[in-house]
Amino acid sequence: MSVTAAQGFTASGIAAGIKENGNPDLALVVNNGPRRAAAGVFTSNRVKAAPVLWSQQVLKGGEVSAVVLNSGGANACTGPLGFQDTHATAEHAAEVLGHSAGEVAVASTGLIGIRLPMDKLLPGVAKAAAELSAHGGEKAAIAIKTTDTVHKTAVVQSPAGWTVGGMAKGAGMLAPGLATMLVVLTTDADVAAPDLDAALRAATRTTFDRVDSDGCMSTNDTVLLLASGASGTTPDAAEFAEAVRSVCDDLARQLIGDAEGASKDIRIEVIGAATEEDAVEVGRSIARNNLLKCAIHGEDPNWGRVLSAIGTTSAVFEPDQLNVAINGVWVCKNGSVGEDRELVDMRYREVSITADLAAGSESAVIWANDLTADYVHENSAYSS
Amino acid sequence: MSVTAAQGFTASGIAAGIKENGNPDLALVVNNGPRRAAAGVFTSNRVKAAPVLWSQQVLKGGEVSAVVLNSGGANACTGPLGFQDTHATAEHAAEVLGHSAGEVAVASTGLIGIRLPMDKLLPGVAKAAAELSAHGGEKAAIAIKTTDTVHKTAVVQSPAGWTVGGMAKGAGMLAPGLATMLVVLTTDADVAAPDLDAALRAATRTTFDRVDSDGCMSTNDTVLLLASGASGTTPDAAEFAEAVRSVCDDLARQLIGDAEGASKDIRIEVIGAATEEDAVEVGRSIARNNLLKCAIHGEDPNWGRVLSAIGTTSAVFEPDQLNVAINGVWVCKNGSVGEDRELVDMRYREVSITADLAAGSESAVIWANDLTADYVHENSAYSS
Known part of the structure; x- marks a missing residue:
């Protein structure tokens, strides 16, 4: 289910060769509309990874048509060249998908301080685009794992005909700075960007932001909420906010339950x-x-x-x-x-x-x- | 050497039976004068042990004639009855030594939230008083150990004829809150209480206060500096402050070097x-x-x-x-x-x-x- 539980979304997860062990390491989530409203919250760590800096810019426009996520490297503390790598990733995804790069968010996770292998990542984006599917949510959730032992997904379906679903990764460096970890939520509800933003901030404040596994705040924390409007329904604001909160709470508990080395x-x-x-x-x-x-x-x-x-x-x-x-x-x-x-x-x-x-x-x-x-x-x- | 390196001090360390394993657990340090000026800094943890609350009162008078220290129990979070135990300890030591209870400081270390076995501690004070010696500093340093693998002492001798010596315990719950751990410093320099206070605060600010072994701040941190004036010398203020800082720095490094489980x-x-x-x-x-x-x-x-x-x-x-x-x-x-x-x-x-x-x-x-x-x-x- 995951990010493809809601109508209007396709996703995929593949092994691009970023991880040396050959495990899946690249995920793509695409909003096929009709609307492409989006909101995001990011780490409050002042040392921010290149994809966080990029995606913050993208989110200012209030629209996201696709998200490229990779494990196997955080692209944090990589300087101007690392930022160029993120930019090139968004440009390449935009070209393959026929969108504007300014609507492509990027999220990365893995070791800090190493450049991403762009010779593997860019072909991976094209491969992931070729495998996009309305049933690809599970594979996308698997591809963003790092030390996670299980992949994490959650879904809430409203009787009013709309759905909120999502995926998360995170097992270490797991303390909140407004948001935390990599999370992509999708909904087919028809909700404008400012209302998405309000619902997402309210939800993360009492869920991801109150997870504190090891006191260590990541440079890459990203939580995105994408709305396709494909259900044709504009939900009651309170009901929608509660659905978003519920999915966030479910994913947050899954993060704690899978934290590195934890027994309690x-x-x-x-x-x-x-x-x-x-x-x-x-x-x-x-x-x-x-x-x-x-x-x-x-x-x-x-x-x-x-x-x-x-x-x-x-x-x-x-x-x-x-x-x-x-x-x-x-x-x-x-x-x-x-x-x-x-x-x-x-x-x-x-x-x-x-x-x-x-x-x-x-x-x-x-x-x-x-x-x-x-x-x-x-x-x-x-x-x- | 330890707290008896300076002239005018006697000390002892004995097994009073507070620790179930029979190890030494009670130390006594006595200032025989001619002066009894003193200064102290204490934990800034707002949950303070009974002996901290008591000794803070004692230090307000600027004079300390004796310090009773026990390991085997912190006497923290023990309520009004725990405070009465500390008071009774000071009263008993005063009676045995012929001093006023208002000049007897008390320091405790060990498990939080249990009452001290006063039926063993009070006879132990009398026994420790009987064993006081001008060579007892080493035994006193041993008696205040908890999970410490070694006892910690340091001494600086001034060419001007005065000495600063001290002892410390501490291996866990080792993060500073102004001061940290149990430390008693003694000097035979002739220094008034306000000047002792200034030197001690300046020294702890850049030594004990900058030790952060595990981020956990104790309820019992106490650092005392006692001056006997027995050398008959009033030192240069800057030289004295540097000697106090040097002894604190030495002891602080010993604490880090013996921290629980540490390999670096x-x-x-x-x-x-x-x-x-x-x-x-x-x-x-x-x-x-x-x-x-x-x-x-x-x-x-x-x-x-x-x-x-x-x-x-x-x-x-x-x-x-x-x-x-x-x-x-x-x-x-x-x-x-x-x-x-x-x-x-x-x-x-x-x-x-x-x-x-x-x-x-x-x-x-x-x-x-x-x-x-x-x-x-x-x-x-x-x-x-």
Whole structure:
């Protein structure tokens, strides 16, 4: 299903030879209209990859007719020549597809600081164009994988006759900077670019932007939403926004579930916060605490490390009013020892941490992973 | 040597039975005068352990006659009863030593969220008092170890006849919040409390405060400086400040060198910064990047992860002007590929990263460690 679940889209995924192991590494997504409205959110990392700089320019026009995505190389920190490579990719795709290069977005993922093998990538674009299909969504999702062990897709179908579908990749360098990772969403709803933009920003703010697997923010994060209008239906704005949010949330959870080396998915809910910003700041501080991440890996309900992480934030709270539950057991009450930690059952992959700041009524949920020897191995044994 | 290198001090270290394995766990440091001036800096974590809250009060008076330190329990997040335990410890030490409790500082380290076994700690204070000696500095340094594999001491002797010595513990939860870890420094120089305070704050700001082993800020960080005046000499202020800085720097490097599970000590120097604050922010962001820490462990000069970390900061820089050297090889120039990464030799424990922001003339050095499977094991296999 993936990006071809919605009407009006074709896609493909092929092996262009960018990856040395011969795995699929090039995906193409084409919007066949009748409309080509689009919105995008990108990494807030100030060191941005060439394809991010290019696609930000493309999105200013509010129309995207095709997206070229490659794994096997991030084309980040590659200087003016790297930008020329992205430009040449868009030009070549435009020529093959009969579109304007100014409507071709590009997204890349892989190792930072190496040039892409353009002698393989450009012929790959032509090959991918030849294989475009209304059933190609699955292959496209597979072609954008890097260290992902599974490909990620999600679909919501509205009873009103329109569909939102999407694909995502991401397993490491997985912390949000507005958006995160490579994601392409498509819909056949008839929605203008500004409304797409509003729905996408609202959705990413509480989904991809609250995934924090390893605290490391990528140079290439890109989330695109393309609308073909092929269903002929203009949806209710709230229903459409909820559908986009739902697909983003589904994909975000799949990213956390497949994070490099992780053995636990940690749902961190901060409640009783004075503001939503406080809740997010505290959630992120807990999510990024390496000692806590190790403790969760060891199935140790070490709430002292939660309090230690909360204490580094500027959120409104009093230390002697903090409460912390792990998997439903309030192991810390009023900043001190609470219920018996022996009651906490941590055998399952999902672990829930609730931190009550007792300072208001705002809340937020951040998703994180544990820290494991496998994560260290996967990120030290070779360049990635 | 340690805290008894300077004249006018006695110390001891004993096994009080706080640690279940019977290792030394209680240290006592006594200033026999003639003066008892003191200064202290403490964690900026807002969740502060009971002994930190107590000792901050004590230091307001500018005089400390004794310090009781225990390992085997942090007495953090233990509520009002935990504070009463610290108070009782100071009262008992004062009674045994014939001092006022208001001049007895207390420092604790170990697991957060458990009460101390006062039935063992209080008799231990009496036992430690009975063993006080002008040669007890080494035993005191041993008694404050937790996961430290070695005890840490340092001494500077001035030709002018005065000495600064000290001891430190710390191996995990090792990121600064003004000060970090448990450290006691002593001097026989005759220096008033406000001048001690100035020298200590200046020293910790560029030493302990720039150690960032694992990004995790403790609830118990304490650094104390006690002056006996026993040398009869009032030192030159600049020379004294430099001696204090030198001892702090020495101890800080020992902490990094013994960090939990680490296989590399990483010296991160940020140069060309617009302000010192920018340099520190960038250095800390690099120091805390788990992916980079893994890469360094794998002896992979992955400069893309350095740029990715710099990009998350608010420091003044242009992405296409950043330069990065690893062990002296400028692998990134102008935000892109620089010298051949194969030239970088990373076989040794110390790794040097230089990040040039090309935005000014300020700089800072942050010390960090790599991220290893041993760190994960040490912090997931049991509560600590």
